Amino acid sequence: xxxxxxxxxxxxxxxxxxxxxxxxxxxxxxxxxxxxxxxxxxxxxxxxxxxxxxxxxxxxxxxxxxxxxxxxxxxxxxxxxxxxxxxxxxxxxxxxxxxxxxxxxxxxxxxxxxxxxxxxxxxxxxxxxxxxxxxxxxxxxxxxxxxxxx
Amino acid sequence: xxxxxxxxxxxxxxxxxxxxxxxxxxxxxxxxxxxxxxxxxxxxxxxxxxxxxxxxxxxxxxxxxxxxxxxxxxxxxxxxxxxxxxxxxxxxxxxxxxxxxxxxxxxxxxxxxxxxxxxxxxxxxxxxxxxxxxxxxxxxxxxxxxxxxxxxxxxxxxxxxxxxxxxxxxxxxxxxxxxxxxxxxxxxxxxxxxxxx
Numbered sequence: 311x312x313x314x315x316x317x318x319x320x321x322x323x324x325x326x327x328x329x330x331x332x333x334x335x336x337x338x339x340x341x342x343x344x345x346x347x348x349x350x351x352x353x354x355x356x357x358x359x360x361x362x363x364x365x366x367x368x369x370x371x372x373x374x375x376x377x378x379x380x381x382x383x384x385x386x387x388x389x390x391x392x393x394x395x396x397x398x399x400x401x402x403x404x405x406x407x408x409x410x411x412x413x414x415x416x417x418x419x420x421x422x423x424x425x426x427x428x429x430x431x432x433x434x435x436x437x438x439x440x441x442x443x444x445x446x447x448x449x450x451x452x453x454x455x456x457x458x459x460x
Numbered sequence: 461x462x463x464x465x466x467x468x469x470x471x472x473x474x475x476x477x478x479x480x481x482x483x484x485x486x487x488x489x490x491x492x493x494x495x496x497x498x499x500x501x502x503x504x505x506x507x508x509x510x511x512x513x514x515x516x517x518x519x520x521x522x523x524x525x526x527x528x529x530x531x532x533x534x535x536x537x538x539x540x541x542x543x544x545x546x547x548x549x550x551x552x553x554x555x556x557x558x559x560x561x562x563x564x565x566x567x568x569x570x571x572x573x574x575x576x577x578x579x580x581x582x583x584x585x586x587x588x589x590x591x592x593x594x595x596x597x598x599x600x601x602x603x604x605x606x607x608x609x610x611x612x613x614x615x616x617x618x619x620x621x622x623x624x625x626x627x628x629x630x631x632x633x634x635x636x637x638x639x640x641x642x643x644x645x646x647x648x649x650x651x652x653x654x655x656x657x
Contacts, residue, residue: 330611373540403644404645406546445638446609446636447612447619447636450613450616
């Protein structure tokens with residue numbers, strides 16, 4: 311085995327030792343509505359049963375809110391992005407309570423397409439940043455990469 | 461064999477090697493088992509607390525062995541951990557109530573920067589006991605029971621846990637987070653401390 315092969319093998323093996331994820335992107339359930347130069351896309355994320363992630367806003371204390379960021383693309387501009395489906399649960403922490411998300415989470419975004427890209431194939435890429443807990447444990451913050459073809 | 465096949469075989473061999481290496485390292489790191497830790501939190505058999513040497517927020521180095529002769533309460537935390545935040549005021553109260561009874565309290569923060577910990581833990585909760593920085597999580601990992609949540613990184617298992625180490629350096633109590641029976645006021649820990657003092 312030469313050094314190049316060793317290096318390549320190491321690079322290829324990186325994804326296999328990634329951290330456990332508690333949220334998955336449901337590519338099959340994505341909904342897209344096309345209206346002239348705009349696309350409205352509903353992005354569903356499934357939170358593993360038994361786990362919750364921190365609220366998207368109004369997080370108390372030092373908690374890390376759930377957030378989604380999108381990669382910029384010359385073919386479109388994101389004009390709105392909102393969490394449109396949230397299942398909240400309440401966690402009681404002695405003197406105060408806080409809201410957490412579980413089950414299904416959906417974000418709806420609206421894209422304004424650039425001229426010349428209206429009928430072309432494009433990618434939407436982003437990252438969901440979240441911090442999960444379950445009944446027994448809280449876990450280090452995670453980043454879930456997701457992508458889809460428009 | 462084509463180059464691609466060779467690379468795939470090499471990759472598989474490497475993954476197998478890494479898996480074995482990581483598993484072996486993890487199992488040899490800790491002498492603490494879930495059975496010790498989770499049966500009512502009290503540890504009756506002799507379990508030596510792993511030694512550590514960590515920098516505190518005020519840049520002094522604290523070694524566990526320096527505290528021999530004292531009872532040491534160790535809380536493992538991060539700034540963003542909701543349960544750790546809920547316990548923080550009670551940990552400060554415990555420190556104030558027991559510091560004259562040969563008890564030291566330490567908070568070990570895992571994998572966060574000094575500035576963040578100073579702002580979000582020490583200043584926010586007005587903590588007066590030493591806060592130590594475990595930048596790479598190795599100290600937290602060394603305390604993780606080997607058979608608890610084996611699929612996770614070892615340092616992750618210990619977040620929001622509390623330990624009580626006796627003057628001889630033996631672990632006498634360990635609580636891992638159980639949010640259904642969350643004991644923010646540290647009642648069980650104080651009970652155990654009172655039994656031992």
